[in-house]
Amino acid sequence: MALRRLSALTLLCHGVIAGPLGPQTLDARSAPQTRKLHGRFLHITDFHLDEYYKVHSSTDEDGACHRGNGPAGPYGAETSDCDSPSSLVNATFDWIAANLKDTIDFVVWTGDSARHDRDEDLPRNADQVLGTNTWLADKFADLFADDQGKGMAIPVVPNFGNNDILPHNILLPGPNKWFQHYAHIWRRFIPEEQRHSFEYGGWFHVEVIPNKLAVFSLNTLYFFDRNAGVDGCAKPSEAGYKQLEWLSVQLQFLRERGMKAILMGHVPPARTESKMLWDETCWHKYSLWVHQFRDVVVVGLYGHMNIDHYIIADSNDINFAAMTASSEFGARQAMEEEFSLQSASDYLMELRHNWAKLTPLPAADKHVSREGKRRKGKKNRDPWGERYHLSLVSGSIVPNYFPTLRVLEYNITGLEDAPVWRDTLRTDIRESDHPQKHLELRRYELDDIDTTIPSDTKKKHRKNKDSKKKKPPTHDPNLHIPAPPSTSAPPGPAYSPQPLTLTGYTQYFANLTHINNLNLTSNATTALDHNDSNAVDGGGQRERWRDSWWSLVPTRWRDGKHGGKKPAAPRPPEPREFAFEVEYSTFEDKVYRLDDLTVKSMVGLAVRIGEGGVFDERKGDVVSKEVWDDNDDDGDDDVDVEEDEEEQEKSDDGEDEDDDEEEVKTEKKKKKGGKGNKGRKGKKKRKQNKTWLHFLRHAFVCTLEKDELKELA
Ligand SMILES: *[C@@H]1O[C@H](CO)[C@@H](O)[C@H](O)[C@H]1NC(C)=O
Ligand SMILES: *[C@@H]1O[C@H](CO)[C@@H](O)[C@H](O)[C@H]1NC(C)=O
Ligand SMILES: *[C@@H]1O[C@H](CO)[C@@H](O)[C@H](O)[C@H]1NC(C)=O
Ligand SMILES: *[C@@H]1O[C@H](CO)[C@@H](O)[C@H](O)[C@H]1NC(C)=O
Ligand SMILES: *[C@@H]1O[C@H](CO)[C@@H](O)[C@H](O)[C@H]1NC(C)=O
Ligand SMILES: *[C@@H]1O[C@H](CO)[C@@H](O)[C@H](O)[C@H]1NC(C)=O
Ligand SMILES: *[C@@H]1O[C@H](CO)[C@@H](O)[C@H](O)[C@H]1NC(C)=O
Numbered sequence: 001m002a003l004r005r006l007s008a009l010t011l012l013c014h015g016v017i018a019g020p021l022g023p024q025t026l027d028a029r030s031a032p033q034t035r036k037l038h039g040r041f042l043h044i045t046d047f048h049l050d051e052y053y054k055v056h057s058s059t060d061e062d063g064a065c066h067r068g069n070g071p072a073g074p075y076g077a078e079t080s081d082c083d084s085p086s087s088l089v090n091a092t093f094d095w096i097a098a099n100l101k102d103t104i105d106f107v108v109w110t111g112d113s114a115r116h117d118r119d120e121d122l123p124r125n126a127d128q129v130l131g132t133n134t135w136l137a138d139k140f141a142d143l144f145a146d147d148q149g150k151g152m153a154i155p156v157v158p159n160f161g162n163n164d165i166l167p168h169n170i171l172l173p174g175p176n177k178w179f180q181h182y183a184h185i186w187r188r189f190i191p192e193e194q195r196h197s198f199e200y201g202g203w204f205h206v207e208v209i210p211n212k213l214a215v216f217s218l219n220t221l222y223f224f225d226r227n228a229g230v231d232g233c234a235k236p237s238e239a240g241y242k243q244l245e246w247l248s249v250q251l252q253f254l255r256e257r258g259m260k261a262i263l264m265g266h267v268p269p270a271r272t273e274s275k276m277l278w279d280e281t282c283w284h285k286y287s288l289w290v291h292q293f294r295d296v297v298v299v300g301l302y303g304h305m306n307i308d309h310y311i312i313a314d315s316n317d318i319n320f321a322a323m324t325a326s327s328e329f330g331a332r333q334a335m336e337e338e339f340s341l342q343s344a345s346d347y348l349m350e351l352r353h354n355w356a357k358l359t360p361l362p363a364a365d366k367h368v369s370r371e372g373k374r375r376k377g378k379k380n381r382d383p384w385g386e387r388y389h390l391s392l393v394s395g396s397i398v399p400n401y402f403p404t405l406r407v408l409e410y411n412i413t414g415l416e417d418a419p420v421w422r423d424t425l426r427t428d429i430r431e432s433d434h435p436q437k438h439l440e441l442r443r444y445e446l447d448d449i450d451t452t453i454p455s456d457t458k459k460k461h462r463k464n465k466d467s468k469k470k471k472p473p474t475h476d477p478n479l480h481i482p483a484p485p486s487t488s489a490p491p492g493p494a495y496s497p498q499p500l501t502l503t504g505y506t507q508y509f510a511n512l513t514h515i516n517n518l519n520l521t522s523n524a525t526t527a528l529d530h531n532d533s534n535a536v537d538g539g540g541q542r543e544r545w546r547d548s549w550w551s552l553v554p555t556r557w558r559d560g561k562h563g564g565k566k567p568a569a570p571r572p573p574e575p576r577e578f579a580f581e582v583e584y585s586t587f588e589d590k591v592y593r594l595d596d597l598t599v600k601s602m603v604g605l606a607v608r609i610g611e612g613g614v615f616d617e618r619k620g621d622v623v624s625k626e627v628w629d630d631n632d633d634d635g636d637d638d639v640d641v642e643e644d645e646e647e648q649e650k651s652d653d654g655e656d657e658d659d660d661e662e663e664v665k666t667e668k669k670k671k672k673g674g675k676g677n678k679g680r681k682g683k684k685k686r687k688q689n690k691t692w693l694h695f696l697r698h699a700f701v702c703t704l705e706k707d708e709l710k711e712l713a
Helices: 002-018 023-030 086-099 126-143 177-185 192-201 239-257 280-292 320-324 341-355 370-374 436-441 455-463 512-516 524-528 539-547 599-610 625-632 645-650 659-672 677-699 706-712
Strands: 040-044 107-109 204-209 213-217 260-265 297-302 309-314 388-393 404-410 502-509 581-585
Touching: 086 126, 126 177, 177 192, 192 204, 192 239, 213 239, 239 260, 239 280, 280 320, 280 388, 309 341, 309 599, 341 599, 341 677, 341 706, 388 599, 599 677, 677 706
Parallel strands: 040 107, 213 260, 260 297, 297 388
Antiparallel strands: 040 404, 204 213, 309 388, 404 502, 502 581
16 A cells, blocks of 8 residues: 555656656756746635626616616626626726736636526526636636646636536536536646546646645535535545545645645535534534644635635534534534525624634743733643634625635745746646546545544543543544644644745725716615515614615615615716725734734634624523623723724734834833733723724625624624
């Protein structure tokens, strides 16, 4: 086994390092490489291109931006449930061409390119879904074509969304016709040696930086709870199980080659007390896998939810029993696909409550933090936060809020001159006897992988009250737990700053309200023309519903902020110039104050977002606002709680203060008359909701004003 793997690996390295064989390769090697790494890549998701979109049509459920007379803007109907016009998609590509194309190293594209199936008058068919995907794939191929126009200049890594198949959400195990179609549609993106893997399960990976970094396109529809075509990840016959086996084997290869991996997919592993998106067996196994490969995995990147946020998974939540049982664990609801503002906000509140329970990790250079002292006696066994792992979820192009996209940056210290990805698909190299394809599908007996529980996990489980439930079912021959990092391995790029660590990102958005420049009649009553059966009684709520698109009343369809209005005059639209602008940048954001996107930094931010959000252990659930207020009373009523935005933005809680914040510190001392505990707590208390509201505002891509957010939260 070991020998076989070794020889396979050599061949695999050979295939990858050497690239196309023959004189071409030699030319390429001797010729100076023109492209260099920039340390940036694009994450773009959820286009939902709708070829039937009609400008100035109605945004209500009957119109669906397909018919009627209403406020559908020339670049899309922001804050509504309408899908994207091709003008928005074209303008997005034009903007990327003008602003990003030449400064990024690869593209992560997490699916849902086709429109929703929401209009009964225009049901989707396979030709449309595949046609839209072909159209978009061609746009990517054209935009990132190399100079000769024969291949790709940089790699684009696509992924399926739950709307890229028919009927939506239902994807049977492969091989199937969908994979065949997409293998063709994405022929320029899927490496030749991965085609068999792709056609078998819809999963593949791309070495976006040869011998350094691979992006794994996971078929999350096999993990998705709503996919009635499969059944979780416990049974070896299941597609989800097979995908995780494949992932484990591939990540082990990367580990042996000293490489790192970015995992990406459409449906994120979102899971809170009451809500989840993935089947439980898949969630627990995936979480364990990522934990075991914490030296390899850089981050997980996802889409689907349209809200900009992130997820911190805790390996202490991993339940071994839940990996093999068709689980009855917890009473979580599968999140609706129509992710209403209210359910998004409920979900985010639950995240916040979880984050309120997190303990900040010690600053790298300060081993005795205030929190450290509080946990006196316990030595910090996990200074990097390796029990956690991170998934970043970006907002969408489809303007459920505003269209948005993300440019992530990563550390390329020492990689400035590393060989870059080159398109091998356009060359003559053929799959004939490329070794890697056999590796993709081969069933491994994982006998050389340590299936015992890694010592650190063991320790945790011994401590755990319900350790019995959590013990790995050693008798289950189908559970192949990947090996943990070698004990001598330093923390991976997700944990300690090093090459390939994510250093931050810039979130861009297009303000369609500004760009569409609609001249609408404000006929307030028309918004209520169709009475919603869900509407609640009671004047206050009713008024709010009348006045705001972001109403607290869950509606099946959102008409958007202009709902019910009509163009003032039957004249052509006069949109302003389309552009994305910076929504926020983690490099500069004064509230987030992120040095990088390591788990430690993101946990630190989560702690600040969570402050003030009290989790009720008794109820084990989100607490009501009343309870929240009660619990919030921790004896420092006398602190000054007036708003002082500027100071809040600049000030810190003292643990990760930079030198250039010295001035603020001094000012703080002056104001508080020293660093008294009370003063600090008071400061925190004032700051707490600010960070939370800031986060919430970004979750909804700046479509809500502060007072609206406060009401929602
Ligand atoms: C978008 O671009 C395509 C060509 O890529 C073109 O055929 C189409 O008309 C454009 N749509 C709009 C609305 O400009
Ligand atoms: C990038 O990695 C290098 C080498 O590990 C390290 O010295 C540097 O601090 C990192 N830069 C950032 C911004 O994290
Ligand atoms: C978007 O544009 C509208 C209209 O110009 C403006 O009122 C609003 O403040 C803008 N929103 C953001 C987040 O910039
Ligand atoms: C406003 O709505 C009413 C009732 O639907 C309608 O009669 C009237 O024409 C509308 N006004 C305008 C300016 O569209
Ligand atoms: C909406 O419902 C209210 C009360 O249920 C009713 O009085 C009103 O006529 C309805 N409006 C429309 C436009 O159907
Ligand atoms: C909006 O339309 C009305 C009615 O046609 C017109 O009087 C007004 O000047 C328009 N406003 C703008 C800013 O174009
Ligand atoms: C922070 O938010 C909570 C929950 O919404 C609220 O009860 C509390 O009063 C807020 N605190 C401040 C200082 O605004």
